[in-house]
Amino acid sequence: DGGITQSPKYLFRKEGQNVTLSCEQNLNHDAMYWYRQDPGQGLRLIYYSQIVNDFQKGDIAEGYSVSREKKESFPLTVTSAQKNPTAFYLCASSVQGTGNTIYFGEGSWLTVV
Amino acid sequence: AQTVTQSQPEMSVQEAETVTLSCTYDTSENNYYLFWYKQPPSRQMILVIRQEAYKQQNATENRFSVNFQKAAKSFSLKISDSQLGDTAMYFCAFMKPYFQGAQKLVFGQGTRLTINP
Numbered sequence: 001d002g003g004i005t006q007s008p009k010y011l012f013r014k015e016g017q018n019v020t021l022s023c024e025q026n027l028n029h030d031a032m033y034w035y036r037q038d039p040g041q042g043l044r045l046i047y048y049s050q051i052v053n054d055f056q057k058g059d060i061a062e063g064y065s066v067s068r069e070k071k072e073s074f075p076l077t078v079t080s081a082q083k084n085p086t087a088f089y090l091c092a093s094s095v096q097g098t099g100n101t102i103y104f105g106e107g108s109w110l111t112v113v
Numbered sequence: 114a115q116t117v118t119q120s121q122p123e124m125s126v127q128e129a130e131t132v133t134l135s136c137t138y139d140t141s142e143n144n145y146y147l148f149w150y151k152q153p154p155s156r157q158m159i160l161v162i163r164q165e166a167y168k169q170q171n172a173t174e175n176r177f178s179v180n181f182q183k184a185a186k187s188f189s190l191k192i193s194d195s196q197l198g199d200t201a202m203y204f205c206a207f208m209k210p211y212f213q214g215a216q217k218l219v220f221g222q223g224t225r226l227t228i229n230p
Contacts (some may be wrong), residue, residue: 043220048217
C-alpha cells in the first residue's frame, strides 16, 4: 500500500542525547515536511524539502536537523540543543506544485526523560 | 504572515445532529487554498475537505461541506448527520500558492468535537 511510514511510534530520550526520527514515503512525492504538535495545539513547521539534496527551515527549526539524500526519505534529528523536545512529530509529503494536498504519516511520540 | 483562528476550543453534539465548526484567517493574498483536517484519537491527520480561493462554489464531500466567505475571510465546516466516528480534533489550515514561496500549511489551534450517542 502507498503511504508515509514513520518510525519509531514511541521514543524515549535522555536529556543531552540526539535522536533521529525516520520518515519514508512510497507515494513518489517530491516535497516532504516535518511538523511538531504540542498538546492541545496545532501543528508547526520544522523543516521542509522540495527536492533531493535541498531543504529549508520552517518556523521552529532551532535544535533540529534534516537530510534529504533520497526522494523517499526525510529523517529528522532532534539534537540536544532543542530545549523542549517532548512532543508529537508528524511527517508529511505532497506532489510538487500549487495547492496540492499535503498528506501525513501516523506520527512519532518523543518523550525526554 | 498568515494566521488561522478557530474560536471554538470544544464542541459537543448528539449523534445525527448537524454541527458547524468556525475558522477565520488573515491574509493579504488573493489566491490561496484552505483545508480542514481531522485528527482522531490515533493522532493521524486526515484530510476532510479542501477549497480553492478562486472558486466561488463551496466544496462538499459527502456529509462534509464548507461555507467559504472570501471577503469575510471565513471558512466554516458543516458536518451533517454526525456519526460517532466523527469524534476528533478538527484543524483548519491555510496554504498560499507555491509560486510565491514554498507550499506550506498554517494551522489553527483546533476544535475538539465530541459526538455523543
